Amino acid sequence: MPTNRRLIDRRNFLRGLVGAATTVAASTILPTVALASAPAQVVSDNLRPQITSGIATGDITAEQALIWSKTDRPAQLLVDLATNEQFRDARTIQGPIAQASSDYTAKLNLSDLQAGQQYFYRVRFQDPKDARNVSEPQVGRFRSSPADRRNISFVWSADTAGQGWGINPDLGGMKIYNTMAWFQPDFFIHSGDTIYADNPIRAEVKLANGTIWKNVTTEAKSKVAETLQEFRGNFAYNLLDNNVRYFNSITPMFGQWDDHEVVNNWWPGQILNDPRYAVKDVSLLAARAKQAFLEYVPVRGTTINRTISYGPLLDVFMLDMRSYRAPNGPNDQLARTPGSDFLGRNQIRWLKQALLASDATWKVIAADMPIGLVIFDNFVTRQGSEAVANNDPGEPRGRELEIVDLLRFIKYNEITNVVWLTADVHYTAAHYYDPNKAAFSDFNPFYEFVSGPLNSGTFGPNDLDKTFGPQVVFQKIPPTGQVNLPPSAGMQFFGQVQIDGQTGTLKVTLRDVAGSALYTQVINPV
Numbered sequence: 038m039p040t041n042r043r044l045i046d047r048r049n050f051l052r053g054l055v056g057a058a059t060t061v062a063a064s065t066i067l068p069t070v071a072l073a074s075a076p077a078q079v080v081s082d083n084l085r086p087q088i089t090s091g092i093a094t095g096d097i098t099a100e101q102a103l104i105w106s107k108t109d110r111p112a113q114l115l116v117d118l119a120t121n122e123q124f125r126d127a128r129t130i131q132g133p134i135a136q137a138s139s140d141y142t143a144k145l146n147l148s149d150l151q152a153g154q155q156y157f158y159r160v161r162f163q164d165p166k167d168a169r170n171v172s173e174p175q176v177g178r179f180r181s182s183p184a185d186r187r188n189i190s191f192v193w194s195a196d197t198a199g200q201g202w203g204i205n206p207d208l209g210g211m212k213i214y215n216t217m218a219w220f221q222p223d224f225f226i227h228s229g230d231t232i233y234a235d236n237p238i239r240a241e242v243k244l245a246n247g248t249i250w251k252n253v254t255t256e257a258k259s260k261v262a263e264t265l266q267e268f269r270g271n272f273a274y275n276l277l278d279n280n281v282r283y284f285n286s287i288t289p290m291f292g293q294w295d296d297h298e299v300v301n302n303w304w305p306g307q308i309l310n311d312p313r314y315a316v317k318d319v320s321l322l323a324a325r326a327k328q329a330f331l332e333y334v335p336v337r338g339t340t341i342n343r344t345i346s347y348g349p350l351l352d353v354f355m356l357d358m359r360s361y362r363a364p365n366g367p368n369d370q371l372a373r374t375p376g377s378d379f380l381g382r383n384q385i386r387w388l389k390q391a392l393l394a395s396d397a398t399w400k401v402i403a404a405d406m407p408i409g410l411v412i413f414d415n416f417v418t419r420q421g422s423e424a425v426a427n428n429d430p431g432e433p434r435g436r437e438l439e440i441v442d443l444l445r446f447i448k449y450n451e452i453t454n455v456v457w458l459t460a461d462v463h464y465t466a467a468h469y470y471d472p473n474k475a476a477f478s479d480f481n482p483f484y485e486f487v488s489g490p491l492n493s494g495t496f497g498p499n500d501l502d503k504t505f506g507p508q509v510v511f512q513k514i515p516p517t518g519q520v521n522l523p524p525s526a527g528m529q530f531f532g533q534v535q536i537d538g539q540t541g542t543l544k545v546t547l548r549d550v551a552g553s554a555l556y557t558q559v560i561n562p563v
Contacts, residue, residue, distance in 0.1 A: 086112040086162040086172040089141075090273055091282035094179045094289040095335025096345055097224055099152035102179055102289070104160065105335040107142045107273075108135050108172065112162035114143040115171070119157050127159070134165055140269045142332045152184035152348075177286035180223055183348040187538040192217050193226035194531035195405070195460030197275055199297060199493030202523050203238040203252035204278045211492040213529045213550045214280035218287060220533060220552070225288045226353070228460035228489065229295025229405035231334060232271040234262035234326060236297065242523070250523055253277060261300070263316040265325040268298075272333035292334040293341050293355050295405040295461060299326040302414055302423045304364050323359075342384055344391045350536050352397040354388060356380065356404045358424075365414040368422035368435035379425060379436040385443060392452050398541050398562050400452065401534070404459045407487055408440055409468060409507035410499040412461070424461070426502030433477050433504055440505065444480035453563040456543065457485040458532065464497030465489070465530035465547045466512035467558055475506025484510075484560065486545050488532035494521035495528040511547065511556040527551070 090107040097103075104116050114132030117124055132145035143162075150156070157178050164170035183189070197211070204210050217225065238258040242250040255277075257270020275281055296303050299322050300311075307319035316322055331339060341357040361381025370377040380388070392400055406412065406424040413428075414421030422428075425436045433441045447455055466487040472478035485507070497514040501507050513530065515522050522528050529550040536543050541562040547555045 082173075085170055086110055086164060088160065088162060088172050088175050090276035091285055092158075092160045092175045092177050093285040093335045094158070094177065096291060096337040096343075097179055097182055097289040098346060099182045099184055099348065100148060100150050101337075102147045102150060102156070102181060103335045103337050104132070104145045104147060104158060105142065106160045106162070106175070107140070107276075107333075108162040109141060111136055111141070111165065112172070113165050114145055115161045115163055116145055116147070117159040117161075117174075118147060120154060122157055124157065124159060135162065139332050140266075140329075144335065146337065150181045152181055153187065155180050175286065179287075179289050182223075182346070185538075186349055186541070189347065189351055189536040189538070190220065190222050190533065191224045191226065192220065192222045192531050192533050193228055193403070193458050193460070194488045194491045195228035195295065196230045196463060196490030196493040197227075197232065197281075198238065198271075199230060199233040199236055199490065200521050201236055201238060201242055201252075202250070202493055203254070203258065203274070205251055205524070206253065207251055208525055209280075210278045211275075211280045211524075213491050213524075213531060214278070214284040216548075216550055216552045217531055218280075218284045222288055222533070224291055224347070225284070226291045226355075226403050226458065227293065227334075228403060228458065229293050230297040230461070230493070231292060231294060231330070232268075232275060233297045233493070234268055234271050235300045237261060238274070244523060244525070250525065261313045262326070263314060263322065265328060268326045268329035269332065272329055290335055291345055291353060291355060291403065292330075292336050293357065293403060293405055294327075294330055294359060296359060296423075298330055299323045299359075302365060303359065304362050305360065307364065342387065344395075346397065348397070350398045350538065350541065351401065352391075352395045352399070353401045353403055354391055356388070356402065357384065358404065358406050365421050365423055368427040368437075369429070370435045370438070373438045373442075377435045377438060379439050385439060388443065389446050392447065392455070393450055395452075398454055399536060399543055400455045402455065402457045404457055406461045407459045407468070407485060408457065409470065409485070409501050409503075409505055410462055410487075411502050412499060426504070428500065428502055430503035431476050437477075437504055441477055441479075444505070448479065448481045454543075455483055456545075456560070457483065458534070459485060459487050460489040462487060462497055462499050463490045463493060463495050464512060464514045464528075465532070465555065466498070467510040467545070467547065467556055468501070468507045469510050471506040471508055473506065474503070474508065476504045478506070480505070484545070484558065486532055486547065486558075488530050488547060490529055491531065492524050492529060494523065495526065496520050510558070513547070513549070513555050524550070530555075
């Protein structure tokens with residue numbers, strides 16, 4: 038990892054933080070941090086609004102950036118914006134008043150930015166009834182997307198606080214976020230499972246070697262999430278971690294969801310048969326979960342599928358593989374029907390139009406689930422399909438027919454340089470989809486790269502469905518017979534993408550929690 042740090046050094050960030058106790062009440066949050074000078078305050082600390090969960094940015098473009106934060110009472114969001122760390126000639130933008138209806142979270146969309154510019158932002162909350170009563174500030178940075186061909190670097194991964202593996206102070210918390218920060222990415226794609234609403238966190242877990250894993254715990258993480266407040270508490274839990282908060286302050290996020298934001302393997306209209314839940318209607322749970330997601334994740338707008346243009350070299354197409362799917366089942370329909378929907382016809386239509394309109398060199402499809410890996414709806418009985426592949430290597434059926442339609446469209450419209458980035462399966466891999474080895478071959482070859490988990494159990498490998506000819510180029514998996522390895526095993530993964538501004542080449546590096554390069558693939562643009 039790089040040894041030099043610049044701009045809001047982590048040591049300065051952590052200087053004002055106190056280590057988390059092993060048990061934290063749901064209303065108890067780590068202290069806030071002041072990293073740069075701000076206007077003097079005249080109200081005692083215990084009467085000021087508090088920034089309770091750090092700061093973040095998201096959905097960065099050349100002209101816009103979304104700022105996010107959370108306070109502990111009704112208070113107006115203030116953002117100071119400057120192009121220098123000293124905040125000389127900073128302009129102050131008034132944001133909304135954080136209200137109980139949004140769990141005191143607030144977002145502010147900054148506009149009229151300069152392309153490719155490094156910005157520093159300082160977040161404060163002000164008492165709407167007393168302008169002198171202002172929180173301690175927190176400071177972060179981001180770079181707007183470029184208007185020219187310059188180097189781009191970003192990371193992606195998924196799966197935070199799953200399978201009961203939460204914030205372990207003895208391990209240093211969720212260390213992979215600090216590792217990703219060392220690479221100073223322009224942005225981060227969180228490929229889903231941003232929380233595990235269906236996975237409670239216990240104070241202690243006995244490991245296979247006899248040692249004890251210790252978690253920070255909260256009331257909201259003591260049971261499965263059913264109420265809106267419990268879903269909110271799951272997001273707030275992850276933000277207790279110093280590594281996560283530091284990373285969020287300096288790295289814009291492009292967020293999407295998968296299943297565990299609601300419940301494992303969910304689909305719209307599902308009725309749960311799970312004794313842990315008093316609320317059985319998954320659509321009701323999903324509505325509450327989505328509200329919490331949109332409150333806590335710096336997403337612009339209310340739709341998870343969206344295009345983020347990041348200069349002439351890159352467009353990112355964020356998919357939503359949950360909201361429009363039909364029920365999980367055998368996945369063997371001979372023709373496309375409403376029962377075979379996965380992305381859904383409207384989302385497929387949007388993606389086609391967005392790809393066709395893109396003039397960026399690289400088109401990255403950010404998918405929360407892989408195409409060719411077999412993911413059973415029922416892991417124990419190995420029945421039903423949770424993702425696209427139906428475990429039949431023959432001609433496409435069921436949800437695979439959507440992918441047929443999309444891949445044909447890409448080929449016949451000569452849409453080039455398409456790369457898929459995905460997660461979900463809790464190990465890292467590189468797959469090459471080769472039409473010469475596929476049952477369905479009417480498509481151009483492409484790569485799919487898999488990463489994760491960030492801080493969850495490690496599993497794998499999944500079987501490959503050969504319908505689209507995927508080949509395993511690389512994979513890093515647990516030793517045979519070992520499942521749900523804790524983060525202390527060192528098998529937490531993220532991927533890094535680097536695009537060279539001069540040559541246009543795209544380099545993907547799969548990395549582990551230590552930042553070590555496990556596999557690298559360089560792809561030349563067509």
